[in-house]
Amino acid sequence: MTYNFDWSVLWRGQSGLWLLQGLVTTIEISVVAWVVAFTLGIFSGAVRTVSITPLRWLASFYVEFFRNVPLLVWMFFWYFAVPPLLPQPLQDWLFDHGAEFWAGVVALGVYHGARFSEVMRSGIQSIPKTLFEAAVSTGLTMAQAYRLIIIPIALRLIIPPATNESLNLIKNSSVALTIGVAELTFQTRQIETYTAKAFEALTAGTLIYLVLCLAIATTMSQLEKRFAIPGMITKRQTGEF
Amino acid sequence: MDFAVVINNVGFLIFQGFLGLGNFTGGTLRLAVPAIIFGFILGIFIGMGRLARSRWIYLPATLYVEFFRGVPLVMVIFWFWFIIPVVVGKSLPEYSVALAAFVIFEAAYFGEIVRAGIQSVPRGQAEAATATGLTRAQTMRHVILPQALRNMIPSLVTQCIVLLKDTSLASIIGYVDLTKAAQIVNNREIRPFELYLFIAVIYWLCSYGMSRYARHIERRLAVNPA
Amino acid sequence: MKRLLLLLATFISVAGSITVARAETTLEKISQTGIFTIGTRTGSPPFAYVNKNNEWVGFSIDLVETSILPLISKKLNKQIKLEKKESAPNTRIPLLTSNAVDLIAETMTDTQSRREQVDFSLTFFATGAQFLVKRGTPIKGIQTIAGKRIAAQQGSTNAKIIRERVPTAKLLEFPDQPAAFQALAQGQVQAYTNDGIQLAGLKAKAPKPDEWAIVGEFFSYEPYGMAMRKNDSDFRQVVNVGLMEAIESGKYFELYEKWFGPKGEVPYPLAPETKRFLQMQVVPK
Numbered sequence: 001m002t003y004n005f006d007w008s009v010l011w012r013g014q015s016g017l018w019l020l021q022g023l024v025t026t027i028e029i030s031v032v033a034w035v036v037a038f039t040l041g042i043f044s045g046a047v048r049t050v051s052i053t054p055l056r057w058l059a060s061f062y063v064e065f066f067r068n069v070p071l072l073v074w075m076f077f078w079y080f081a082v083p084p085l086l087p088q089p090l091q092d093w094l095f096d097h098g099a100e101f102w103a104g105v106v107a108l109g110v111y112h113g114a115r116f117s118e119v120m121r122s123g124i125q126s127i128p129k130t131l132f133e134a135a136v137s138t139g140l141t142m143a144q145a146y147r148l149i150i151i152p153i154a155l156r157l158i159i160p161p162a163t164n165e166s167l168n169l170i171k172n173s174s175v176a177l178t179i180g181v182a183e184l185t186f187q188t189r190q191i192e193t194y195t196a197k198a199f200e201a202l203t204a205g206t207l208i209y210l211v212l213c214l215a216i217a218t219t220m221s222q223l224e225k226r227f228a229i230p231g232m233i234t235k236r237q238t239g240e241f
Numbered sequence: 242m243d244f245a246v247v248i249n250n251v252g253f254l255i256f257q258g259f260l261g262l263g264n265f266t267g268g269t270l271r272l273a274v275p276a277i278i279f280g281f282i283l284g285i286f287i288g289m290g291r292l293a294r295s296r297w298i299y300l301p302a303t304l305y306v307e308f309f310r311g312v313p314l315v316m317v318i319f320w321f322w323f324i325i326p327v328v329v330g331k332s333l334p335e336y337s338v339a340l341a342a343f344v345i346f347e348a349a350y351f352g353e354i355v356r357a358g359i360q361s362v363p364r365g366q367a368e369a370a371t372a373t374g375l376t377r378a379q380t381m382r383h384v385i386l387p388q389a390l391r392n393m394i395p396s397l398v399t400q401c402i403v404l405l406k407d408t409s410l411a412s413i414i415g416y417v418d419l420t421k422a423a424q425i426v427n428n429r430e431i432r433p434f435e436l437y438l439f440i441a442v443i444y445w446l447c448s449y450g451m452s453r454y455a456r457h458i459e460r461r462l463a464v465n466p467a
Numbered sequence: 468m469k470r471l472l473l474l475l476a477t478f479i480s481v482a483g484s485i486t487v488a489r490a491e492t493t494l495e496k497i498s499q500t501g502i503f504t505i506g507t508r509t510g511s512p513p514f515a516y517v518n519k520n521n522e523w524v525g526f527s528i529d530l531v532e533t534s535i536l537p538l539i540s541k542k543l544n545k546q547i548k549l550e551k552k553e554s555a556p557n558t559r560i561p562l563l564t565s566n567a568v569d570l571i572a573e574t575m576t577d578t579q580s581r582r583e584q585v586d587f588s589l590t591f592f593a594t595g596a597q598f599l600v601k602r603g604t605p606i607k608g609i610q611t612i613a614g615k616r617i618a619a620q621q622g623s624t625n626a627k628i629i630r631e632r633v634p635t636a637k638l639l640e641f642p643d644q645p646a647a648f649q650a651l652a653q654g655q656v657q658a659y660t661n662d663g664i665q666l667a668g669l670k671a672k673a674p675k676p677d678e679w680a681i682v683g684e685f686f687s688y689e690p691y692g693m694a695m696r697k698n699d700s701d702f703r704q705v706v707n708v709g710l711m712e713a714i715e716s717g718k719y720f721e722l723y724e725k726w727f728g729p730k731g732e733v734p735y736p737l738a739p740e741t742k743r744f745l746q747m748q749v750v751p752k
Contacts, residue, residue: 068402068448069441070409072420077441080433084653095616095655167310174313178413180641185315193557193622196564196584198323206312206320210475213311253521264522304474311474326565333567335552415509415553425517428510428645431652431674 009195010204019204022187023212029104029183030170036109037169041116042155046146048117049124059117067114071175074111079103079179104176112169119165123158124150156227163220167213184208246432247439254436258422259443266335267417272408276343277401283344284351289381291356302352309349314410318342322414339411347404354400358393359385391462398455402448409444419443493569493695493702498543505531506554506568510645512668513732514574523551526726527572530591531693533722534713535570538705555643556622560584563696570695570706574665576624577692586699587692588706589748591719593741595685596625598658599651599666601678606658608683612636618647618656625660628687644669658682662689664727664735671733711749719745 009015047059083091135145177186188205192198261268290302321342326333362385370380412421423436497503508515515525540547552568562568577587600606613635619626621640629638641647651659670679713719727735
């Protein structure tokens with residue numbers, strides 16, 4: 001029952017190709033989901049700070065509803081439970097065009113949108129209210145004040161927690177393997193299945209994730225230093241989930 | 242939409258899936274509660290380790306945290322599932338594997354919370370303690386940690402919520418938690434909408450309940466600044 | 468940057484220095500722990516599945532419990548407990564090689580390439596691959612699947628054959644049978660390929676069995692064996708003797724009646740040549 005190490009399985013045969021394809025898919029699903037999440041997050045985070053109660057309530061409902069349920073359950077929900085409810089032609093189109101990828105994108109994007117929303121909200125709330133009042137007193141409408149002044153400043157303030165959430169998104173993309181998305185972790189399983197070399201496959205996958213995450217974290221901390229607003233560094237986020 | 246499938250199987254879903262009482266190895270709570278306890282204890286050591294003066298403690302602790310925060314939990318679960326039995330030489334029960342993976346992974350996050358908590362205690366406290374003659378260990382035990390713990394409570398509760406949701410990933414290795422129980426029923430009855438909606442509601446109730454509790458504590462602590 | 472390099476260096480050196488525990492035979496391991504662990508399925512009726520009472524049952528499980536477990540207990544002179552862990556085509560070999568399970572008792576096809584990684588017991592069932600489709604679809608067999616979306620289990624012999632023989636078919640691989648069947652039920656794929664007997668089991672247990680049809684000639688030969696770690700002859704002997712005694716004493720056919728007989732869960736008559744084949748595997752004492 002000894003385990004024979006054989007690192008060459010990583011580049012012999014299909015394994016190297018599979019790892020590469022997995023990495024590409026991980027990046028694809030993460031980028032698209034990130035755009036969805038970021039957009040939803042900025043919008044709902046900002047809306048949660050306005051004084052119009054129904055709007056605020058709507059945004060809060062979105063956030064509380066989606067972030068309190070595990071991502072895995074959302075994956076199953078969007079992939080298995082939702083398509084049968086769609087009209088038939090749309091279903092057919094989806095199934096011909098990578099339904100599992102899009103279900104994964106929606107699940108990741110909507111879930112992390114709720115989390116980004118919290119980050120955004122904290123960022124906006126840490127801006128002194130006087131800035132908003134000053135903006136409005138110069139004649140800007142509320143929407144313009146947000147668009148031109150508040151949100152750009154908030155974006156610069158939230159770079160550390162936003163980076164944290166972005167990395168969480170990339171790591172959570174691995175959950176999509178449960179619905180058949182051939183991302184990086186799925187491909188390490190694929191290599192294990194066909195070569196029985198679990199150790200080598202897992203090492204390769206882990207290293208790739210580490211490099212990816214640490215590279216992004218380092219880049220973002222450089223960016224943060226460049227864009228930091230002197231005198232307005234936000235307290236390090238410890239309260240978001 | 243036919244919720245009979247939920248009603249017929251609610252016993253299985255709740256008792257086996259959520260609580261862990263049944264024929265299969267499983268239970269969301271059975272995994273989450275020990276994981277929180279042991280994860281937190283390990284996290285305290287990791288967190289303090291990151292603030293140690295000796296490089297021999299500081300460096301491994303930091304590498305530990307950086308490593309587990311840079312890899313997906315799914316990957317860590319697979320590591321424990323496939324590799325540990327090989328290293329140890331014998332088969333391990335699913336429960337131990339899942340618990341070990343969660344404790345080790347979440348300890349990195351608990352460690353950061355502990356570290357932030359300790360760092361949020363004003364320096365003056367430590368200085369005053371030393372001035373009254375307490376050693377470093379005594380300062381930590383009697384002055385710093387109690388205050389740090391109070392500051393950490395909101396973040397801790399938040400991390401507990403995260404951990405509860407993360408336990409759903411144990412279903413990937415066949416651990417019959419709430420998510421896996423729903424899958425088992427769904428495989429037989431093919432009613433994903435009703436079943437996944439039901440477990441979503443259960444998770445939601447737990448998470449939302451805990452987050453309201455966190456906010457309640459935050460408000461109470463905010464009244465008495467340290 | 469420095470931290471990244473240090474982290475990678477630590478990880479690689481830890482990974483590279485992991486040594487493996489001393490080899491021990493399966494029987495020694497079972498004797499030491501008192502537990503015999505099998506890997507089996509949760510969604511492959513009637514071989515191994517979870518029934519309406521949420522009990523884990525099946526033909527393969529029964530075979531192990533009645534024929535192999537008692538023999539192991541007798542051989543080791545102690546009462547051995549049976550534990551079941553879930554396995555699937557893409558996890559069963561790693562589960563075996565990592566010592567997480569001792570025997571794969573489900574629906575695994577014995578093939579020459581798999582024999583390079585694991586050892587197989589005698590063949591305890593024989594069938595062939597077919598397709599499951601919604602009644603009325605134009606797919607009639609392996610000749611008519613070019614360009615269609617086909618589901619298969621990740622790591623199965625069926626997936627491999629489709630990939631090699633019909634590269635124009637769009638193959639979607641799922642982690643296990645229920646996931647693939649759901650995809651078929653929802654229309655994500657137009658056909659699901661697996662061994663005929665398993666498709667019969669799925670169809671019989673489906674909410675509306677008449678909606679489904681099993682089509683096509685057997686496009687492959689699928690002999691089922693129980694898999695175990697390589698080079699473990701004592702254990703293999705016990706398993707094989709257990710199976711042989713079951714066939715000889717008629718216990719096997721009793722179980723077959725229970726699960727596949729006319730009143731069983733999935734009626735599937737035993738072909739006379741299959742029965743003969745099973746009987747001829749029983750070598751004289």
